[in-house]
Amino acid sequence: MWLPPPLQALSVRVFPDPGRRAVALKAASFALVGVINAAVDFGVFSFFYYYLGLSIIVSNLISWLVAVTRPPSAITIPTSVMTGTRT
DSSP states (O other): OOOOHHHHHHHHHHOOSHHHHHHHHHHHHHHHHHHHHHHHHHHHHHIIIIISOOOHHHHHHHHHHHHHTOOHHHHHHHHHHHHOOOO
């Protein structure tokens, strides 16, 4: 995974073993994907609840359905980031 030079130097100092560094980078990518997914879920929920005025249960159900039925590209992009493979 490519990092800017200051972050690369920091990662080498914090995790001198390349194996541990790789695990830390994978954990960070999992966390980033989780934060993005949570933001999308919250955004969809907020749109339906606050903007359209639907009930909290209906808004939550729609938000969950959007999260579960996202397009395949939304699933393969984070998978390629996490596994390091390109499809």
